[in-house]
Amino acid sequence: MITTGDARSAGPMELVLGLHLLHLRESRQYTLDQVAERAARWLAVTSGDLEAMEAGHGTALRGLLGNGQGPALAWAYGARQREADDWQHCLRPTGGDPRQYADDSGPGYAHRYQLLEQRAQRVLFTASLAGGLPSALFSAGMREAMAPPGVRRRALAGEPRRLGARQKPVQGLSGQDCALCELYRGPLLDAPLHDEQVWEWEAHAGRARAAVLLQRPRQPGADAVTLLISEWAVVELSRAEAGPGQLRHLLDLAQRGALSVRVLPFQTPAQLMVSQVLVVVDGMALLTVHGGRGVTYTPARQDDFDPHLGAALPCDGSLLMLRRGAAQALPRPW
Missing domain, CATH: 1.10.260.40 (lambda repressor-like DNA-binding domains)
Structure with a gap:
């Protein structure tokens, strides 16, 4: 022992x-x-x-x-x-x-983070800019718009994507024959890794995260996921190529009860400096930052974003702003 x-x-x-x-x-x-x-x-x-x-x-x-x-x-x-x-x-x-800071840079980081998010009793996404929106909340159009040029060219030409071990989009989650584990051990992550491989791997993990997001309202003891998004990010999305569709997707998730959206207005002093995710698993709160080819984890407090939530618009006002953004009816902030 x-x-x-x-x-x-x-x-x-x-x-x-x-x-x-x-x-x-x-x-x-x-x-x-x-x-x-x-x-x-x-x-x-x-x-x-x-x-x-x-x-x-x-x-x-x-x-x-x-x-x-x-x-x-x-x-x-x-x-x-x-x-x-x-x-x-x-x-x-x-x-x-190591008790205060951890960096997961192994190829399986995307699956490990997805497992953490899947087990979490609470998940709070923060998006300071449109580019900081988590992949779990991506619409199909946004996922395509964020793809590297090579992937986008193949999609526009109608060519199948290289999905590794499977030839269909990953939907499987934890349990026997996990689809992400199958991809993780397949040729998709064979070294040396290129940007297109990394993007496709993260896209699969993002789809699995999205599937978990839709299941959360039916899970006992799990809170609905909260998105704390800056007004600036909403304005950016309203003017981006795939942005209005992305805002409609967020509204759909909110209507299904899978997502609570809070918009942090321009004039509040409690602004978001960087896009992060707060996850709470078995009483332990972690703050995660996704960047490059890895995830950084630091211990946090469950109330770290309470000042921001207190300054944010209420849910109804936040959803109204998203609707106006989807209709490209938001005034310019300058």
Whole structure:
């Protein structure tokens, strides 16, 4: 048996990697005892140790991976070398306390973040600019508009996209035969990664996030997702090529009860400086920043955005602004 420590000694990456382990076990329908039995040849772990690691408690998981035992752990969970190699990217020094800052730059970062968002009891998106809108909220037109030139050329020419292991859009979520896991292990993420590959991978993860978003109203204990968006971002969208359609998509999500929209007006001093996501999982709040080819996680407080929400327009006023933006009827702010 290994020493797992308590929840207070863990950091953001323990939670992120623990949820990845939990997902791997659920996908293969293993019990904790079965994983412990598979691991016994290389690792002295009990089912209790594994349960603590999956819950993000203690530092044992980071210790195992740091000691080079990632491949054995991956095999015990029915995974492959790619997962073990990928986990090492999460352990690279970030110049700070691992309990206070974590950077996931492994190729599987998009799926790991999607799993975190899927398990979260609360999700708050913030968009300071139109470009900061999360992919989980993209309309089909916006997703196409955000695609790299090569992908857009193929789409306009009617050529099929390279979807890796599957030849249809990913809709599957957690559970047996997870479609994102299938893509993750397929040729789509083979090195060296190009921008088009990264975009297609993130687009698949974005579709999975969108599917979870629509399911949240039916999940017990899960709050509706909130989008805190600046008035400037709404104005930008109202004048962008795919922006009015994107605003109509947000209105549709709000009508379905899957999204609560709050607009932060120009004149308030509590402005958004950067687009971030606040997720709360099992009482732990994390602030995430998506950029480049990875996700940065830092501990947060659940009330970090309360001043902004207090200064935002009420829901009815926010939806009215989105309707006016979709109709391109907003006055210029200058």
